[in-house]
Amino acid sequence: MKKIINDPEHVVTESLRGLAAAHADLLRVQYDPDVVIRADAPVAGKVAVISGGGSGHEPLHAGFVGPGMLDAAVPGAVFTSPTPDAVQAAVAATTGEAGALLIVKNYTGDVLNFETAAELAAAEGLEVRSVVIDDDVAVADSTFTAGRRGVGGTVLLEKIAGAAAARGDSLDAVEALAHKVIGQVRSIGVALTAPTVPHVGSPSFDLAEDEIEFGIGIHGEPGRERTKAEPADVLVERMVRAVAEDLPFTRGDRVLLFTNSMGGTPMIELYLAHGIAERLLAEQGITVERRLVGPYITSLEMQGISLTLLKLDDELTELWDAPVHTTALRWRA
Template identity: 90%
Template sequence: MKKIINDPETVVAESLRGLALAHPDILRVQEDPAVVVRADAPVAGKVAVISGGGSGHEPLHGGFVGLGMLAAAVPGPVFTSPTPDAVQAAVRASASDAGALLIVKNYTGDVLNFETAAELAAAEGADVRSVVIDDDVAVADSTFTAGRRGVGGTVLLEKIAGAAAERGDGLDAVEAVARKVIGQVRSIGVALTPPTVPHAGEPSFTLADDEIEFGIGIHGEPGRERVKAEPADALVARMVEAVAGDLPFEPGDEVLLFTNSMGGTPPIELYLAHGIAERLLAERGIVVRRRLVGPYITSLEMQGISLTLLKLDDELTELWDAPVHTAALRRGV
């Protein structure tokens, strides 16, 4: 294993210190338990949108703390859910009297620990709601989940819900727009290589030189099937078919297309795949109205990509276009 780390046990804490030093105008980091908080939080009268989960998916979630997105993020150990006390600490640090919305990816540990934290925060008098995102079309259940997994759609959900909170929407309205996103977003991922978790010291699974894992999870969980490596046109067509056919997306639908690197895929390949996906969607009569391309929800150094489609309407488009200023996503500010 070759990684730029000191000790697997301290890699998350050291990384968070570096994040805080790099972006002091945007965020601050609290230690023990670890929480990334918007620099000016709590903001009076503003709903706090909070998310989190295991580390190793950067820039998700800490990189999305800031104006127009998250009020706080809760990073657990690599690929391991944060504890309820850490989530509760995030609510205390970022929530005002307007309440908080917890965005939870559908993994068993995340759902249980965020639910426990919400109950503890409510006992302290906080108005806390939770939504669970489950946008992965690859599998119905997996090692980590009961039901579909929460994957690339989480990035879009955090941006749109964060924008609703930023414009001053109340907790009911922020929750409603979050649930709308969850109902209209779908994703699929593929892996060419496995990730190596620092404390494990070896790849989390093995693939033959001519194999691809189709439907991979963001922790390296198995997907739908292992297929032979194939040219990009065929692979992206397989992905578009899986995603577009699930909602289903119909001719005339306007969508946001998010083409994501799983960590190790270079931009030259990512943009190539994005171009193919746009062409295939156009052939289906689906209109790509907005786009996001880059490594925004990763699996350490895994080589692979994911595609996410969000069905847009005027409200979701307006919220997507709203200003955002975070470590990983910035525009209009």
């Protein structure tokens, strides 16, 4: 294993020190337990939106802390759920009378630890609810999951829930919007190479030089099938079909298309894949109204991509377009 790290046990904390130094205008970091908190939290009267999970998927989640998106992110060890006390610390630092919404990707450890934290917060009189996102169409159950995995849709959910909270929506309203997003977002991923977890030291799985894993999870969990590598036109067509047929997305739908790098795939390949997906959706009469292209939910240095489709309506589009100021997403209306 070659990585730019010191002791593998301290990689997350040491990385957070760099994040804090680089972005003191946007966020602060509390250590032990490690939590990334919006610089001006708590924001009076606003529903706090909090997410987290194992590290190694950066910029998810810490890169989305800031006005218009997350109030706090809770980074666990690499590919390891954060502990309940860390989630609780995030709630304590950000949550007032308006309450908090926890956005949880559907992995057994995450669901359990966020639930425990929510119960602890409730015992202290805070209103904390959680929603579980499970947008990955690849498999019904997986290595760390009962039910579908939470993947790329999480980025879109965090943006839209964050925008709803920022405009002053109640906890009921933010939660309802989150469920709406979860109901109409779908994703699929593909891997060309495996990631290496620092404290493990060797690749998470083996892929032959001519093989890909179709339906990969963001921790390298097995997908639908291992196949021979294919030209981009063939591969992206399979990915678009898997996602579109699942909801299904149909002629006349307006969508956000999110083409994501798993970390190690160069931008030149990512945009090439995005262009194919745009063309295929246009051919199906599905209108791509918004786009996101880049490495936003990664699996360390894994080469691969994922495609996420979110069905839009006027309200979701308005919330997507709303101002956001984080290290990874930044725009004004």
